[in-house]
Amino acid sequence: MRLLKTIIFGILFLFISGSCSAREFAHILNDSCIDSLYYKAINHFKNNNNFEIEKDPRGILIRFKLSNTCEEVNYVGDTTYQNILFAEDFLAKIKNPVIIEVHTKEASCTERGNLKNWEISTLIANRIESIILAPKGKLPRDRISSVGYGEFLPPKNTPNNGSNYTNRVDIIILCNVSGE
DSSP, X not given: OHHHHHHHXXXXXXXXXXXXXXXXXXXXXXXXXXXXXXXXXXXXXXXXXXXXXXXXXXXXXXXEXXXXXXXXXXXXXXXXXXXXXXXXXXXXXXXXXXXXXXXXOSOOOGGGOSOOHHHHHHHHHHHHHHHHTSTTOSSOGGGEEEEEEETSSOOOOOTTTTTTTSSEEEEEEEOOTTOO
16 A cells, blocks of 8 residues: 555656656655665765765765866866766666766856857766766666756755755666665
């Protein structure tokens, strides 16, 4: 009965929130999945201060900062590249689908023309996805997607984070109904 309530709640949440892609629709909030992945992620990332791990309505959120969005459009910096590889090691150990979300504050990158902020974040998200899917990548193509939000989904404003993660990468690990 609890599983049925969880499924119904998950479907309603996805439809009400309006953020329901075909991939997300098949993966619904499941407490067993969330808790299991959360503790696995905490254990994997515990010695790396570049990451934050949070529970999210869609699954588990792994977050790290971007250093310079204008540079990241042209090439991924060393810190970002190392963060991607570290996160990829964890993602390779699980079977869940992953969404890479890139969020950037208002940025003007003159060397890239008159790109809008969401276009800048989309370019960075696609670049990160390409690194993970590179020939030696550890994730299959059907498990990963990327999106750039620009300034349209700012981080929650809490006393702890302020605006530290305006330029950030959020890796969302989706959970499905079977708890995997």
